Amino acid sequence: MNFFDRFAVPNPSITIYASMIAIALTVIAIIAGLTYFKKWQYVWSEWLTTVDHKRIGIMYLISALIMLFRGGADAIMMRAQTAVPDNTLLGAKEYNEIFTTHGVVMIIFMAMAFIMALMNFAIPLQIGARDVAFPRLNALSYWLYFFGAMLFNISFVIGGSPDSGWSSYFPLAGTDFSQSVGTNYYMLALQISGLGTLLTGINFITTILKMRAPGMTLMKMPMFVWSALVTNFIIVFAFPVLTVALAMGTMDRLFGTNFFTTENGGMDMLWANLFWVWGHPEVYILILPAFGIYSEIISTFARRNLYGYKSMVISMVAISLLSFLVWVHHFFTMGQGALVNSIFSVTTMVIAVPTGIKIFNWLFTLRKGKIEFTVPMLYTLGFIPIFTIGGVTGVMLAMASADYQYHNTMFLVAHFHLVIIPGVVFAMIAGLTYWWPKMFGFMLNERIGKWAFWFIAIGVCVTFFPMFISGLNGQARRMYTYSESTGFGIWNMISFVGALGLLVGFILIVYNIYYSTRYSPRNIPGDPWDARSLEWATPTPVPEYNFAVIPHVDSSEAFWDYKKKGYQLFRDPVQSIHMPNNSGLPIIIGAGFFVWGFAFVFGIWPVVILSTLFIFGCLAYRSLEKDHGHYIPVSDIEIDEQGGSVQ
């Protein structure tokens, strides 16, 4: 084989070539644009090398939005293909690649990044800290995620996309049935970005446990901080399982081992088990921060303290523990026997209890509240009923014996989209709108935002409700087409129409960002929503060091009680502030991992060895580097604070 043959796409089509041209043009446009406007210096020193948690959060946000549209394009293609029976828009092979990348991109590179974005931006501000515990490690986390995502996304133009589903079950994902390098991309891209996620987990647990403002005991933390703490504990214990599973999968594919094969003692079910031991907690890694955001938004816009603070915390801890005990429900039909299935049925149904407690707590918070129907609040109010429908159908799926009827049908697809979209995507858009003024210094337009909300909320229902029916009628998921006599046509057509509604909604969000950037008034106050937690006690835009004086906290609604009850937040005199220096090392190490991953995918071993040495060399360089950060003198701080708007 010619060396360059391996980079060819196995089944090229016109869309692939168009994508190649589009990617090339985008890269050229970015490079030319930065050169023409002389922004290289600015981009490098202010963004690419930054260790500021707020800027890292914004970079995560941009990446997540791009990935949302990448995954969304996949979704529209799937709905278009299945909109009518016997459609020939996409072939079976292309359809496999598209549903695989849709799942991976949306879960790993969109939802995770969106959560990281909001955690990075809000958590240090909410606990009254100046940065995270390990700012440079935080930058490394972002760049590992970024380059992992890039590695995954070049697969469809170089070498071929993965096509064995986002769960990548063996033996289907083994070399016998998946011969292209696509699944190698899956294994290595997830490995790299997973490492970044693990480092974030360590970073945020340390930050939340050790860097809270004086007086903020654990039970006085804002609910989003609690949700982030619990989530990061799940990350630390769940992601190593994925690391091991991916390493074994990589070895099976590239070194010919027999972990998941069906011969020589290999065990394909081991992959399914390991994948879901990570995969189910992963679901809660996504949903718990969303719950935290909803708690913040509900108490802000109902103008009431969160109902049942303690029970909220206990429920989240219970969910996090139970999340590790339910993984078998993803494969009830794969031969465990009645006893095992029954146990996992029960643990799965038990999770509905703490989740239900949280739903009722939100409802009780709303009761007698002076509800203000802002965009973040609309998403929150939309979330409650739609998520409940998704959740209750989840309990139906949890009944092992009944699950044999609708396992792997569109019913399942409807269920998990109706929990993930209102659960995670709504929360992310709500959180984005909520924290937007703190991030960028202006508000998003409410009118366009509300239009977008109604398109998205109705779009979700129209897209996924019909799948319950077609699923119960027997339409299997992941089938690229079906015959007219099945009668699935009408339901899929309705889904397609709903998907177009979603598309309009997301385009409206982008238009809103554009419109508000141009026309929204600047010079807004530091606390435009009349909110309750510490991030709103900072001036807008937030200075590099967040707080000129570290606040003292006396209650769980620190900023609210400061405004309404006259509690004092800032009691100490201004002192010089120690801040970490920017560093180019995180992006360089990230790039090293990209080269490493790419060479590994194609088995170019000399490059793998060189890039491994390069990565370790960077670590050694970092260890020997003398970098004690810098101090911001008092004079500079007071100049900044004159623009502050809180007092």
Next chain:
Amino acid sequence: MKIDQTLPLEYSTEQNRLNILGFWIFLGAEIALFGTLFASYFTLVNRTGSGPTAAEIFEIMPVIIETVLLLISSFTIGLGIHAMRLGRKRAMLIFFGSTLLLGLSFLAVEIYDFIVYIHEGATLQTSGFTAILFTLLGTHGAHIIFGLFWGLLIMYQIIKNGLTPETTNKAFIFSLYWHFLDVIWIFIFSFVFLKGMM
């Protein structure tokens, strides 16, 4: 940098305390990693296909030597940290040096062990059992290799910069790592080798 004189040097600054807690959490993740490897090992241990079984390839002598070497190295690094707290740089360097030498000897015996397995027909590709055996031992061994380079780098920094809050912090964290690898080895010794030879 504020230095709190009432605490040992490695705990004396805020960043040092954060580093140590962060590393403990990292060790939590490492427990999950090795836990997964052990679980997979127990799943695959009897799935030998047409390859050899555990009892056929394991030999007790090299494993006992490895165990003794690693246990002593854990003891010497403990002495090294003790010397560090007394401010005795030379003694500390000697103890760290012996730790790394013992680690290197451990590695040599383990590589010898691997060669023996391969000669007895148990290669990485032979069966599910051999794949997980080499992966579990190899992950531990790779951690030791990484530790050797890391330890050398720390010794170099201590020789160059002396016992500062930064270098002692690094040395202390390294000692946590090394003890952790020892604990993992004890599990490997008990549940892989002893159980496999019974």
